[in-house]
Amino acid sequence: MQVATGKSVLNGIAIGKIKVYRAPKVEINADLIEDAETEAARFDNAREKAIEQQNTLYEKAVVDAGEDSAEVFSVHAMMLEDDDLIDATKEIILKQKHNAEYATKVAFDNQAKVFAEMDDPYMKERSADIYDIEQSVLNVLFGISPEAMQGTEPAILVARDLSPSETVRLDKSLLLGIITKEGSSNSHTAILARSMGIPALVQCAEASMDWDGKEGIIDCYNSCVYIDPAPDLQKSLKKRQDDDIKQKALLQELKGKDNTTIDGKTVKIYANIGGPSDIGLVQQNDAGGVGLFRSEFVYLNSKDYPTEEEQFQAYRHAVESLAPKQVIIRTCDIGADKQVDYMNMQKEDNPAMGCRAIRICLTRKDFFKTQLRALLRASSYGNLGIMFPMIISTRELRECRDLLKECTAELTEKNVKIGEYSVGVMIETPAAVMIADELAEECDFFSIGTNDLTQYTLAIDRQNAALDPFLNIHHPAILREIKMTVDAGHRHNTWVGICGELGADLTLTETFLRMGIDELSVNPVSVLPLRKTVRGLDLRNPQEERLY
C-alpha cells in the first residue's frame, strides 16, 4: 500500500480503479504553407467550432455545477470572438505564411503572457483561460477528442492538471474522483469539482503514471490517496463513503428547509465544533449556527500560553466565515479530563470536582482576560456569543461580566472596535439549575451541557464503564432539570438550548420540543437527521409516553 498526500477540494471518498489521463500529445511545427487564405479559413472554422463547444460546455456545466461555476465557459466563448486575438493569429498565417496550429499557439500564448504579467491576481489567473481556449482550438485543428482520454470504465482520474474545459467534458457517470499533480484548491477546476460533488485531491506531488490500472482510494477527509489499500482500510473507508452518500441524500432532501414541526413549532438547530477545521462541516450540514465552539483547541494545540493575537485570529476566522450565523464560543474549559502541561495545574484527587473551567479562569484572571480580549475583538466580525462553563453562582457570572467590562475599557482605550455580542451560561451543574432564575436575569442565553449535568446529578463518572448498569441517560431527574431550566430562562426572556449529547438523541426530540427548548446544538453530522425528526413531529398529538 502506498499513501500520497495532497490538498482536498471537497470532503468525500472515492474508491475505484485508477486511470491516468494523458493530455493529448500534439506536435506543432513552424512549417510554412502556400495557400494562406485557406489556412486562415481553417483557423476560423476551428475557432467557430471551439466557440460552439464552449457554449455546449456552458450548458452542461449549468446542469452539473450550477450557473456560477459555468460562467467560465461563456467567458471562453466571448474571448474566442475577440478581434485582437483573431487578427493576431491571422496575421501570422497571412503575413508570415505559418500553419494555423503554429499561429494559434504563438498568438494565444502571447495573450496568455499579457495576463500572466498583470499585477491583479484575478487577471493573472485569466491566462489559464487563454491556455484553455488555445487547447480547444488546437484540438479541433488536430481532430482530437479529449473525451477519449477518459476511457470507458468508471475510474479515478490522475492527471498532471485539468483545465476547466477538460473537467466539464468528462463523463460524470464514469468519474469517481480526480487527482492532479498540480492545480490549486481555488482553481476553476477545483471549483467545478466541488460543485459537481466529485472528491478531488490537488497538488498531489507524488501522483504517478505508474498508478494506471491500480486500485485506489481518495480520502479527502485526510487529504490523501491510498494506492493498493489494505483490505480493512478499504472496508472502513467504504463504510464512510456509504455514510456520506446517505448524508448527501438527506441533504438533498432537507437543505435550506426549516426545522419546523407539522404544527408549526420551530427550533434552532446548531452545530457543536472543536476547531477551525470543522467550520466547513457547519456549512455542509446546513446548521443554523454554532451552539458550542469549544475553545480548548487554542490551548491544547499549543506548547505555551496562546497569545491574544493567535486567539483573535482563530475566533475571527470562525465568526467571519460563518456570519451572519451565530457562533457561540465557550471560554476555556481546561481541567478535569483536559490538561495542558504549561499551565502547571496541581494534581487533584478528584479532578471532575476540582479546579476546572471558569474556576481556573477566575483564579488566573490575566490568563482569562487574554481570551476575553481576543473574543471581544472578534465580535465586530460577525454574530458572536460568549459562553461561560461550569458556573454555579451569580457571583461567578458577575465576575465574568466585570472582566468583560474591564477588557472592553482596555480595548476601547486603544481604539479597538468591539461589536455586539451576547453572553450565555452553560448549565451543567444541579446548582446552576436551582438558581437558573437568578442567572437568567443576568445573561442572554442558557446552554445545557447534559454530559456534565448527568454526571453531577447522578453522581456517576461517565468514564467508568463498570457503572453502566446504574446509568440511565434518560433519568427523570435530568429531564426535570432541563424542564426547570427552560421555564426559568423563559421567565426572564433568556433563550435555552442544549449542547450536550442528549440534544442529538432523537428519542428525546419530541420531549424537548414540548418543554419549549429553543435550540439544539449537535454534532454537524447530526443536524440533518435531527431536522428530519423535527419535521416529522406533530405536537398536537398527545405524547405517547411521558418520560419525566
Added chain:
Amino acid sequence: MKEINYTIQDPLGIHARPAGILVKTLKQYKSSVTIFKGDKSCDMKKLLALMGMGIKKDDNVTIKIEGEDEEKCAEELGKALKEMF
C-alpha cells in the same frame, strides 16, 4: 461626441463575464467607443484589451463615444455600467 465619467464600484473591477456582455452590447452600435484610465486607453469593443487595462474598484474611467448612433450607445452604456460595475 459623447463622454461618460464613471467610478468603478464592483469589488472585482472590470472582470471577465460582465466585460464580455458589455462588449457584446457595444458591438451592436456603429459608434467608436474608447475607454481611458490615466494615460492608458483602448477600444472598448475588444474584450481582451479591455480586461488588459486592469481596471479595479474605485478607478475613475472616461469613455468617449463617437458616431452616428452615439446618443443611444451612450445611454445604453451608462445603464450597463451602473448595473454591472
